[in-house]
Amino acid sequence: MIRSALFLCSGLLLFLAAACTSNSNSAAEETAAAPAVAAELPGKALYTQNCAVCHGPDGKLGLNGAHDLTKSNLNATGRVYMVTQGLGKMPSFKNQLSPEQIQQVVDYSLTLK
Ligand code: HEC
Known part of the structure; x- marks a missing residue:
């Protein structure tokens, strides 16, 4: 009886200690990761969905004659025009993406170096 109570007790302590450390860890990770994710995300996700097929995740793939980004x-204005209107084998995205999304994906494409 006493033994099982002790067992239960230390088991509970271990569990609490584990819950406690994992809680404080993930909280710390969230605060550390949040600004980077916010700065990176909107255009990156759009790029991965719409552009990476031809240009590759890093812009260098060059499938079907796609240019190495x-x-x-091309500056931002040129790229916005390119993505909006398309050119040759590069498709137009004006029916898929809003002007705001085009701006975001272009901003992301300019970070590919
Ligand atoms: C179906 C394949 C394909 C997809 C999808 C695609 N592209 Fe392209 N892209 C091309 C091709 C091909 C060219 C070269 C067009 C030409 O000059 O005739 C090109 C050229 C470009 C250029 C001009 C590069 C330069 O300096 O000549 C930019 C900028 C560009 N693409 C950005 C994007 C972005 C941003 C997306 C996503 C919204 C995207 N592309 C999606 C095929 C694609």
Whole structure:
């Protein structure tokens, strides 16, 4: 009887200690990761969904004659035009993406180096 109570007690303590450490860890990770994720995300997700097929996750794939985005000299205005209107084998995204999303994905594409 006493033994099982002791067992239960130390088991509970272990559990509490584990719950406690994992809680404080994930809280710390969240606060540390939040700003980076916010700065990175909207355009990156759009890029992965819409552009990576041809340009690759890093912009260098060049499938079907897609240009290497890390070597592109086009500025933001040129890229917005390109993504909105398309050119040659590059599809137009004006029916898939809002102007705001196009701006975000272009901003992300400019970070590929
Ligand atoms: C179906 C394949 C395909 C997809 C999907 C695609 N592209 Fe392209 N992209 C191309 C091709 C092909 C070219 C070259 C077009 C040309 O010059 O004739 C190109 C060219 C470009 C250029 C111009 C690079 C330069 O300096 O010449 C930019 C910028 C660009 N794409 C951005 C994007 C972005 C951003 C997305 C996603 C919203 C995207 N592309 C999706 C095929 C694709």
